Amino acid sequence: ARLLLINGPNLNLLGTREPGVYGHRTLANIETDLCAQASAMGHDLACYQSNHEGDLVDRIQQARDEGVAFILINPGAYTHTSVAIRDAFAGVAIPFVEIHLSNIHSREAFRHHSYLSDIAAGVIVGLGELGYQLGLTAAHAKLGSH
Numbered sequence: 001a002r003l004l005l006i007n008g009p010n011l012n013l014l015g016t017r018e019p020g021v022y023g024h025r026t027l028a029n030i031e032t033d034l035c036a037q038a039s040a041m042g043h044d045l046a047c048y049q050s051n052h053e054g055d056l057v058d059r060i061q062q063a064r065d066e067g068v069a070f071i072l073i074n075p076g077a078y079t080h081t082s083v084a085i086r087d088a089f090a091g092v093a094i095p096f097v098e099i100h101l102s103n104i105h106s107r108e109a110f111r112h113h114s115y116l117s118d119i120a121a122g123v124i125v126g127l128g129e130l131g132y133q134l135g136l137t138a139a140h141a142k143l144g145s146h
């Protein structure tokens, strides 16, 4: 199936950004490995990153036109602020898994609430890069290999 990985603001800095929290791997490293895993499972994974809320909304809307069957998203800080991204997901009705590298529940109180979690198919937090792989596994399990 057609799958989409979306990373939100500041995730383009992975590798150098607070490595104690987010690890040493770059976003390019993570995307390359995830694409290979998706191919091995018979899926076609596209990757997108933006620092801009409206661009993320546009990309989610575009996903419906492309026939994307499942989205993996790390919305970054927009997790905690964006009604617009929530409404985009509700609007396109594409199932998605919300992923956070860090355990947002062990951090500042403002990171404990997500505008997306209650409409997500699932939420993965605190497992670092493994979270993306688990998200892909979940998409595969939900979709089958078609």
Ligand code: DQA
Binding pocket: 009, 010, 011, 074, 075, 076, 077, 078, 079, 099, 100, 101, 102, 103, 104, 111
């Ligand atoms: C994050 C957690 C968010 O609170 C933060 O704003 C991020 C990254 C994570 O992957 O742990 O940018 O989504």
